[in-house]
Amino acid sequence: MYSTSVFICTFNRGNLINGTLKSIIKYQTQSPNEIIVVNGGGENDCQGTLEKWQNIFPALNIIQTKNINLAASRNIGLHHCSGDLILQTDDDARLFPNWIEEMVKAHKNNPDCGVIGGRVIDASRGSFLSKIADIATFPNYNKTQRVRSVAGVNSSYKKGVIDQVGKYDETLFRGEDIDYNWRAIQKGWDVLFCPEIKVKHLHRPTWKGLFQQHFMYGRAHYLVRKKWPEMYSHYPLKISSINSFLKWFASWGWTPLNDAVQKSSQLTSKMNGFDILVFLFVNLSNRVGTAIQRHFYMV
Numbered sequence: 001m002y003s004t005s006v007f008i009c010t011f012n013r014g015n016l017i018n019g020t021l022k023s024i025i026k027y028q029t030q031s032p033n034e035i036i037v038v039n040g041g042g043e044n045d046c047q048g049t050l051e052k053w054q055n056i057f058p059a060l061n062i063i064q065t066k067n068i069n070l071a072a073s074r075n076i077g078l079h080h081c082s083g084d085l086i087l088q089t090d091d092d093a094r095l096f097p098n099w100i101e102e103m104v105k106a107h108k109n110n111p112d113c114g115v116i117g118g119r120v121i122d123a124s125r126g127s128f129l130s131k132i133a134d135i136a137t138f139p140n141y142n143k144t145q146r147v148r149s150v151a152g153v154n155s156s157y158k159k160g161v162i163d164q165v166g167k168y169d170e171t172l173f174r175g176e177d178i179d180y181n182w183r184a185i186q187k188g189w190d191v192l193f194c195p196e197i198k199v200k201h202l203h204r205p206t207w208k209g210l211f212q213q214h215f216m217y218g219r220a221h222y223l224v225r226k227k228w229p230e231m232y233s234h235y236p237l238k239i240s241s242i243n244s245f246l247k248w249f250a251s252w253g254w255t256p257l258n259d260a261v262q263k264s265s266q267l268t269s270k271m272n273g274f275d276i277l278v279f280l281f282v283n284l285s286n287r288v289g290t291a292i293q294r295h296f297y298m299v
Contacts, residue, residue: 002104005083006032009073010091012042014049016202017091021053021060023099030101032087034059038077040067046091071168071176078162087156094123094200102197103156114161114189115181117150118197133203133210135263136282140195147193148185148232152177154199161189169227174220182228211285218289219297225290235290256283 006024010017017037024035037050039062047064054060065076078086087103089095096102106116120138124130138151155177165183168176181191203210225233235251236244260279264271 002084002107003033003082004030004085004087004100004104005081006035006087006089006100007074007077007081008035008089008091009038009040009070009077010046011040011067011073012044013091014044014046017046018049018053019094020089020091021049021057023093023095023097025053025057025060027097028095028100029098030104032059032100033083034061034081036061036063036077036080038063038065038073040065040073042067069170069173069176071170071172074176075167075170078167081162084159085156086159086162088152089155089199090153090201092202093153094202096198096200099197099199102194106192106194106197107156107158110190110192112190113146113192114158114187115150115155115184115191116194116197117155117192118194118199120151120154120199120201123200123202129207129210130203131267132278132282134201135266136210136214136279137203138201141193142195144192144194146190148191149178149181150191150193153201154197155181157184158189161187164189172220172223174216175224178221179224179227182224182231211282214282214286215289215292218286218291219293220289221286222290222293235287251287252284256280256287259283 008017008020024032035057037060039047039050041064050062054062061080063076063080065073067073085103085107087100103116110116119140122130122134161184164187165180169179172179185191225231225237229237234255236247239245239248257280260276260283261271263279264275267275
């Protein structure tokens with residue numbers, strides 16, 4: 001039986017983490033051996049909430065730090081995770097009751113898979129905005145399969161992966177999980193998506209927040225792509241041939257449009273132009289982010 005460390009980083013989210021800890025401590029079919037929370041503080045500090053749950057679950061280890069970014073917080077917390085499996089989630093997630101049990105089962109059944117994650121489901125009662133955010137932000141698959149990466153909010157790592165890959169890259173303000181999972185692949189590990197491993201996620205509550213989120217994802221994607229030129233991307237790192245020019249040209253039109261059509265089909269049984277247009281604008285905000293990062297931040 002694997003021992004488990006549930007690992008969460010939080011910053012300036014106030015009482016939001018209360019629901020996360022409740023779903024871990026009160027409702028899991030298999031309890032974790034420990035919970036590690038790195039608290040970056042902020043104006044809406046959650047220290048009081050953490051201490052309340054620590055009184056109920058003494059194996060909750062609270063690590064206070066000054067927030068730098070998520071990668072830095074994860075590096076601080078990883079040092080304290082002693083489990084055979086490190087199960088990562090976020091303070092805006094609500095875990096399904098069998099989350100830990102399914103993670104352990106998946107690792108046991110797939111010894112060559114060092115990184116395992118699963119579905120991220122909208123927890124915002126099905127508003128149009130939350131459905132768009134769910135589909136646009138988190139890739140979901142209907143069957144167990146090997147993938148390039150899994151969402152950090154629903155991910156897990158064998159201790160051996162952490163020992164081999166080492167620290168998160170603190171120069172990345174976003175995309176540190178994609179970078180980490182790619183490095184695990186370079187070490188010979190597989191990344192596995194299991195649809196039965198599920199968390200609910202509280203998405204950005206505003207359209208502005210959603211577009212800003214994907215704009216920042218685009219900026220971070222450029223940084224990760226530049227670090228790993230061999231990593232697949234929807235745009236070329238440089239234009240050096242007719243094929244790379246065509247790929248660059250498509251990255252501003254056909255590629256985001258085709259992706260928008262596919263995502264729109266997940267939203268309703270009958271696609272319509274408005275849904276496609278919304279997904280297209282989300283995709284283009286990501287693409288603009290990559291261009292802005294390349295031309296204005298890399299000088």
